[in-house]
Amino acid sequence: MQYEPPAPLPERTLGEAAPLPDPVSLPLTRPAGCPFDPPAELARLREQRPLSRLHYADGHVGWLATSHSAVRAIAADTRFSSRYELMHYPLLEGGPGGALPPAPVGDLTGIDPPEHTRYRRLLAGKFTVRRMRALTARVEQITAEHLDAMERQGPTVDLVAAYAHPVPALMICELLGVAEADREAFQRHAAAVSDADATVADQLAAFEALGDFVRELVSAKRARPTDDLLSDLTTTDLSDAELAGIGSFLLAAGLDTTAHMLGLGTFALLQHPAQAAALRADPSLADQAVEELMRYLSIAHTGARAALEDVEVDGQLIKAGETVTLAVGAANRDPARFPDPDTLDLHRKATGQLAFGHGIHQCLGQQLARVEMRIAFPALFRRFPTLRLAVPPEEVPLRLQMGLYGVHRLPVTWDEA
Numbered sequence: 001m002q003y004e005p006p007a008p009l010p011e012r013t014l015g016e017a018a019p020l021p022d023p024v025s026l027p028l029t030r031p032a033g034c035p036f037d038p039p040a041e042l043a044r045l046r047e048q049r050p051l052s053r054l055h056y057a058d059g060h061v062g063w064l065a066t067s068h069s070a071v072r073a074i075a076a077d078t079r080f081s082s083r084y085e086l087m088h089y090p091l092l093e094g095g096p097g098g099a100l101p102p103a104p105v106g107d108l109t110g111i112d113p114p115e116h117t118r119y120r121r122l123l124a125g126k127f128t129v130r131r132m133r134a135l136t137a138r139v140e141q142i143t144a145e146h147l148d149a150m151e152r153q154g155p156t157v158d159l160v161a162a163y164a165h166p167v168p169a170l171m172i173c174e175l176l177g178v179a180e181a182d183r184e185a186f187q188r189h190a191a192a193v194s195d196a197d198a199t200v201a202d203q204l205a206a207f208e209a210l211g212d213f214v215r216e217l218v219s220a221k222r223a224r225p226t227d228d229l230l231s232d233l234t235t236t237d238l239s240d241a242e243l244a245g246i247g248s249f250l251l252a253a254g255l256d257t258t259a260h261m262l263g264l265g266t267f268a269l270l271q272h273p274a275q276a277a278a279l280r281a282d283p284s285l286a287d288q289a290v291e292e293l294m295r296y297l298s299i300a301h302t303g304a305r306a307a308l309e310d311v312e313v314d315g316q317l318i319k320a321g322e323t324v325t326l327a328v329g330a331a332n333r334d335p336a337r338f339p340d341p342d343t344l345d346l347h348r349k350a351t352g353q354l355a356f357g358h359g360i361h362q363c364l365g366q367q368l369a370r371v372e373m374r375i376a377f378p379a380l381f382r383r384f385p386t387l388r389l390a391v392p393p394e395e396v397p398l399r400l401q402m403g404l405y406g407v408h409r410l411p412v413t414w415d416e417a
């Protein structure tokens with residue numbers, strides 16, 4: 001019998017290593033009864049492969065990154081763009097150039113280098129250690145004042161309206177140098193923008209009013225600078241329009257994010273009483289508790305990037321022009337990175353969690369956000385040791401299907417002394 005050499009193995013080309021399952025739609029449904037877990041379907045996809053094919057609403061077939069390593073690698077890679085106008089959106093009709101316009105002036109998250117580098121350098125230099133230290137003292141004061149007000153008001157209160165929203169709102173006022181007399185108006189507009197019960201017209205009107213407010217603030221700082229970030233920025237070569245854009249962007253980036261972390265984080269701690277008790281008993285736990293809550297809750301649960309050229313990630317070829325949705329919530333629950341990832345464990349060292357983003361767009365305000373949370377969570381649980389939900393957990397209104405996850409309201413109560 002004549003010997004036949006084995007047929008050569010087919011050459012394995014990138015992206016053809018194994019047949020890919022059919023594209024999926026973005027999973028959005030969170031498991032019933034556990035409002036803190038990402039959609040279970042994301043975990044199933046992550047078990048199969050780090051990158052799955054994803055259907056976008058305009059017919060594009062792009063990618064969904066679910067593993068910690070893939071999300072981290074893509075966020076760190078500048079061959080992927082952050083420009084909104086280059087992206088397809090899983091839930092928005094209209095492809096690049098149709099779904100969303102380019103980022104407005106001052107919005108750092110939707111631009112690439114070199115435009116991004118210029119803004120980023122100017123801003124990073126203003127989030128100084130000295131400023132963060134000064135802000136820490138103000139967070140302590142502001143949280144104490146709001147806890148006093150809650151106590152005076154007596155049970156029951158909506159924790160979002162009484163604490164989770166006003167504390168970060170006032171910290172943005174501190175950062176931007178909003179005068180005491182103007183803060184009430186500022187807070188009113190800011191609360192109306194994110195009020196789920198407001199009509200779209202009212203939300204838009206509040207949004208316009210905030211824009212006017214920031215423009216007037218810029219003129220005031222140019223005329224009479226004070227000790228704040230916005231005044232500092234008036235000494236740079238930024239135009240008034242750029243300053244107003246940056247002011248509005250900081251407001252958008254720093255307020256609702258922190259507010260939703262405080263609201264949802266309190267809900268999570270109330271549902272995990274042993275963890276809340278540990279935080280109450282040991283204030284030195286606060287730093288790692290905040291990292292773990294950020295990981296566990298991942299309120300900014302998805303990000304997106306568009307490939308500017310062909311890029312290989314985890315053995316998978318992503319072609320130029322394709323959009324990748326980054327499932328940050330799933331990445332932060334990846335067992336390959338965090339053992340027993342679905343357990344909230346404040347004693348865990350959750351370093352490497354991706355909830356503040358990663359790479360050149362990583363959150364610029366993260367130190368401020370951390371300071372706010374490190375102070376606000378323990379202070380709340382120490383002031384009200386009997387704090388509990390005033391409604392059954394399933395009645396807490398959740399921000400389902402929204403870009404930023406959280407609670408709309410959190411009715412809480414406690415035993416009066």
Ligand code: HEM
Nearest residue numbers: 108109253254257258261300355356357361363364365369
């Ligand atoms: C818990 C609260 C916060 C969360 C969860 C959060 C989350 C994030 C995330 C995920 C990004 C990256 C977006 C991307 O890669 O496209 C980001 C960027 C940013 N955040 Fe935050 N953030 C928080 C608080 C703040 C605060 C308090 C400020 C400032 C007052 C702030 C200012 C910014 C800015 C300026 C950027 C843009 C950075 C860039 O594109 O270079 N954030 N944030």
